[in-house]
Amino acid sequence: MPDLNKIDKIIKSYENTRTPLIYILKDVQKEYGLLSDEILTRVAKKTAIPLSEIYGVATFYSLFTTTAKGKHIVRCCNNAPCHVKGSKEVLDHIKSYLGVETGETTADGSFTLEFTSCLGLCAVAPVMMVDNEVYGNLTPEKAVAILKDYKMKGTSNA
Template identity: 45%
Template sequence: MDKTGLLKVVKKYRNEKGAIIPMLQGIQEEYGYLPGEILEELSKETSIPLAQIYGVATFFAQFRFTPRGKHIIRVCHGTACHVNGAERISSAIEEYLGIKEKETTSDGKFSVENVACLGCCSLAPVVMIDDKTFGRLTGEKIKHILKGY
């Protein structure tokens, strides 16, 4: 794997104490996720123990260890969406795509994330695909929407 992105991040933060979080953020920005071999190289380049790097990276939900899909599906599980069928929507997506939350389809097209609230409570249940919001969903509606991608 190309280490250019890693070296750029290390150069930027090399002399800053406690810069592990910004370095991980920079690596994720460069690669789209935190590749294991890049984290091993980060450990070598900075002398930060690999266990410490993984300890920080696994503590924060913002960090990903697998690539995300081209399209990010965010399923709202806030109160309004929950009482209006968010679980049925999640099940329909899982059935249609064959993946669960925090997974990516084998073709790299979709990733699914559950979120606490998308702020569209009057449209519950709601899903956001990339930057587009879909409301008043049913299992059949979400499958039809996904076919369009």
């Protein structure tokens, strides 16, 4: 069980902020990696905001997560320009390389695969994001090579 006392400190740091919930959730997720039941219940207790409302906010924004995710988050654009430029083939290759469907996390916990809406980079479509990095002009092979790099880096660091 994680140490929930850090939540209280985060909430305290926003005590002079109007409508601080999104900031609090952002910092709490950064600290714990997810917004679980016990974590949000603590936020509810300390902010006196109903848990159902906090849960509504946590599930409204796609960058918040209530479940544990992989070490790296891969977000593939599925909007029209990327689609026209072959994003489906890219995605299919990523899926078979990682062995997961979109919305799932690999068994070793290294990657979570998700969709994203337009990133505003249609000129270099198809695109994907890995964590905070953007990659454009993808081909199926290029995309898989990028992910292989991430995996290698992960093992060498370990």
